[in-house]
Amino acid sequence: MIAGVLAEFxxxxxxxxxxxxxxxxLLLPGVFLVWIGLAAIAVGLVSLGLWGSGYWPWEVQWIVFAALSVVFVIAGRRFYAGPAGGSDEPxxxxxxASLIGRIGTLGEPVRDGRGRLKLDDTFWPVKGPDLPAGTRVRVTGAEGSTLSVEAD
Structure with missing residues (x-):
């Protein structure tokens, strides 16, 4: 059947x-079939020049198509993966973690290592040395939503 279609067209x-x-x-977007489609078109381009030769039977064409499909998919995934540096907003x-280094004022005193810090319009739970309310502190770390602070 494959040989018949290739011979016909x-x-x-x-x-x-x-x-x-x-x-x-276009119907099933995922940027995957495009690479396989380009591999088929590349085999078609090569076939234009090698069609009448004896060393370009349909079996060889399918092997070349499979190999080009793998190469095009790998190259396409690397192309769309973007730079290896990662996100511009890590x-x-x-x-x-984005608050580390910020300075704020304790809204509630730190007693027994726990308190609350006001940064912008949000109160954050903090841990650190015992300090009275109103003390300026610097955020030194973050563990979930709890910030580690020290006196500034």
Whole structure:
């Protein structure tokens, strides 16, 4: 059957197959079928030049297609992965860690190592040395929503 389709359409069968895969990517987005579709179109390009030769049977075409699909998918994933440096906002979902180094005023005294700190419009639970309310403190660490403080 495969040999019959390839013989009927010639190298254009790969082009049609590639375009069908690209159209399927529009219906099922995921940036995966696009690479396989491009591999089919690449095999179609090679087939235009090698179609009549004896060393380009349909079995070899499918092996080349499979290999190019793997190469294109790996290259595409690396292309879309972005820079290896990570996020430009590494503390985006770690609000407590983003407060390290800030200075604020204790809203409640720290007694037995626990108290509350007012930063901007939010009161944060804190741990640290015993200090009276109104003391300026610096945030030195964060553990969940509890901040570690020391006198400034």
């Amino acid at each position: 010639g190298p254009w069968a790969w082009w049609v197959f590639g375009l069908v895969l690209l159209a399927a990517e 503390l985006l979902n770690r609000r407590g």
